Amino acid sequence: MSKENDAKKKKNPKEENRKLNQIKKFSFIQLTPEQNSKVIETKKNNQDLESTALKLARLIIDDKEAAIVKLARQILNNEIDHSKTTQTTIKPQIINEKLKNTSNEQIKTSDVQIKPIPDTTKLTFSAQPSSPSSPKKNKSKPKTIKKNSPSQEKSSKIKNLDAKNPDEQSDKIVKNNLVKEQESAAIKLAKLIDKEEPEKTADKLLKPIQQGSKIKNLKKKLKNNVESLESDKNENKNEKKLLDLEDLDSGKLEQKQEVSPVTRVDMYSKEHNLNSGKGLDLFKELGNLSIDKTKESPIWSMHYDEELKQAQEIPPMNESSDEDTDEEPDSDNGNKENVEHNVTASRIDESDADVPFHEHIFLDHHLEEFPQIEPIQLFMTLALNGLSQNGHLTLNEKKEIINWYKSYFDEKLDIIKEALDTEARIQETYIQSSK
């Protein structure tokens, strides 16, 4: 039986890794980069502890619960087989006691590292169901986890207290003692189970002990005591935190964040300052280096310049503005407001429809109606020219404009003649003086 189980465990190392990764990802959610960096520092001091804890953790994450349960049953069965019923009741107690010890010790060690983690994260850790076989479920509902039962919160508070008293040296000693105690206890137990090969059985026994949470299933079945359950949970938590440390080492920080829905929402839903970045520190020491070492071929440079130049080409705009027009942009709006809006789909006065085009275009004959004075004739030639090209006016409107000019010049004729006379006189005197 035991051989079969071992074989089963070895069969799926990949699956184990996958599960391990999943849990790693999950457990990493709550750590910010700054916290991580602190954790790394403390971590370096505790490498020994870690390695043992990691071993434990791997075992915990091993999802082959069934195998573990079988193993546990096997333990029990063996005991029953040997008909030492009195000891079967004792045995789980021994295991639990040992577990309690280990977990308590480990809380101390690992809490040193976890110090910077805010309370909320601790809550989530503490609230984690003790069966790590369902990490996916946890991941999908990280927020609901915060609603803890009071007892769970209590346990997390206890942890907080513990976390305030780090003592590395004593931790190491404690750790070594712990391992020794575990081993000796396992050997004692193994002797009870299998007198012929106590060492092998002891190894078997040690694995489930270190797997902590997995043993929970066994314990549940045995329904022995509540204490054991709690110690289980604690151990479980510690291991997960240690796992985080390993993540950091392997530089998978961001990958883990990416998976977590919590952080995703955070990134896009909190305020950012554009200048709050840290920089990449890539080009720090290169202040004096040239911008481009290999010279680009001039044809490609020309091509890039041309591309940029072409992007800037837009069709010409249509308002030639000087400063005068700039001052009255509001009145532009006003003009548009007063435009007669055509609501009947016919765009010009229908009354003009019968007017032949030549009456619109050829307006030269009106020149004769104006005084035969050169400046007036010159001006009116241009004015009539403009009118003949204007498509927006009806013939009557054009005639009105011409008549207005006529009356205007009639009125001012005297002034114009006088001005012309004086001009001619000035010119005469100028010519005489120049002679």
Added chain:
Amino acid sequence: MSNLSSSVKKAISIPYRIKRSPTDLLKALSNTVKLDPNTPHYSLIDDSLLTSINPNDVRRSYLSKASGIKAAKFMIEKYPEAFMKDDCVPHVKSFFPKYEFSEEELKYPTENLIYSLMSWGKLSLAYDSYLKCKDQNIEVSEECKHVLLDLLSINNSNDSKEKVPIMEEWYLKGQTRDMESKPRYIPANTWVKGGKAEQMFNELKSKSAASYCSLIKGMTKYNDAENATTLYNEMKHYNLTPDLNTINSMIKIISLSPPEVTNDKKIEIMLQRLNEIKNYGMLPNLKTFNTCFELIKSFNLFQRSVPLTLDLFKEMQNLKIEPSLSTYSHIVSIFYPNRDIGVRTGVLGQVINEIEKMAQSENGLVWKDVDDPLFFKIAMEKLSLGTPENLPLAKKLNGILFKENNIKFLNDSYLINKYFEFYLTTLIKFDLPENVIDEWRFLTPYIYGRSIIILDRMIDFVSKNKCFDFVPELWSNCLEFKSKRLSDFWSDTIESLLNIMGQYEEDNQELISKYSSIAEIMIKNYPYAPLRIETDSEDDLQPLEYNWNSKMLSNLFIVLLRGNKLEAAWNEFENYMKNQNKIAGELSEKSILNLCEALIGANRIDNAFEVLKLAVSLQLPILKGLISKLRESNLSSEQHTLLKQLKNKLSL
């Protein structure tokens, strides 16, 4: 006095003469040209009936002019001898037919021939001539080969492209941009594999770094990521140092990696490229960072994007590289990956403030990158999706756009249309009616040709806010589309316009008469039961039938009758009685009452009885009132008895 004397002593310094290029004056003049919101573009001005106003007409008009230019060029090429007289000083190359190389000339290839072929853009012929030189053992310098390789890489082994007329370019660029802006757009690999460029590369005796770079840049320009990467690795293998633009273009093509490459992997490659720049002892430039941001933008919703972008931006600041408009446009896209996300980051406000600072600086906004014009459109798009708090930001952004000639940053038809669509949408969503209408009048139709979408939104806005004065103007805007086809008839549009006109109860006679003529035109242009004119020819298309409902018709009667167009209303009523089966629902009480009263008032008792019959068949509660009113008027004996019968029926 002492002051004066001291000032006299000052030495007069004559400033040095500033050297001006012959076109500086023209440039100065061109800076005074702006957009005129009050008249159509000068190239559209025609007889007032023919001036294009709606976007479709404008487009057609511009493109037909462009095709005229092309036709002229075609004629020049076809009959070159007729266009050889050169009166231009200086000579303008593009006014003259292209030089055609005779077969005689091509028979004896030399390096000079290759150069002149290249200068006329005939790259295929240049390559052929090179091969001939090789066959005939005529020496061609490595320099010449390099130039040919560069040109072939730039033009993807084809002859260099001819420039299209500027107006066509405007729409062409818009079309491309439209395509590229689609969310799942993946640029196609158009690189000619094993083409003349690659052949030319193989012809080189010693392959320098520059030649590698040239081919790699060609490949990346036409999106051949795979081959470019292979070549790049080969180059590194031979310890050749690439130039900066080559590394930039290698960053650009990371986004074209196959789908199995994760975003993390892409970031890793990007950082690797940046490290390479560092290791080669170079410094990145603006283009480097812009391509990095563009790459991050392509990840869409990806949380590593945010911290990475901030870090990159900081790195840029550390290197004192001034960001361009495109940098900010990419950043905005990164922080606002889609509709609901990113609003809380508050980055848009910071970016617009930065742009404002840039615009107020001495040089104003400066072109630095080909993608710079994207900024205004993207920023306005994200603003239009946000909250009312975005309104001042949108106005600020628009203010920057109209400052100086910054509108030149909207450099194609797509960008300008989209920008103003988003801007007006933002205003319609969040602003007061008077402001919206002011901006509407200012922008449309000469700066922004209003699209049907925005017109629809505006009508919706006007009817919600009851802007009665604005209805005639809006209707005239609708008419500019000259839409006659069924697909262009927005029954919703007409319904909402009729609805708002029907609600008008004030006493502005001018407005009332306008409303009634609008209603008349509506039913005339878009009839539900058109008169069929019988003609002999079979070609005549059947007139279209538009969808009307009873609510629209009721409002039509109300509006017509308020404008004293009784005759028109009566004609329509008769028409309705004939075609009741085409109209869903029943006429409203108010419209029937109004019509009947108007008929009685005009002493058209017979007609009033017709309306009464309808009211009876519908069993309207207003019947009693109508009957008593009819009784007061002059009735014939038959009508009297009819009325009596009716009254008896009702009392029963």
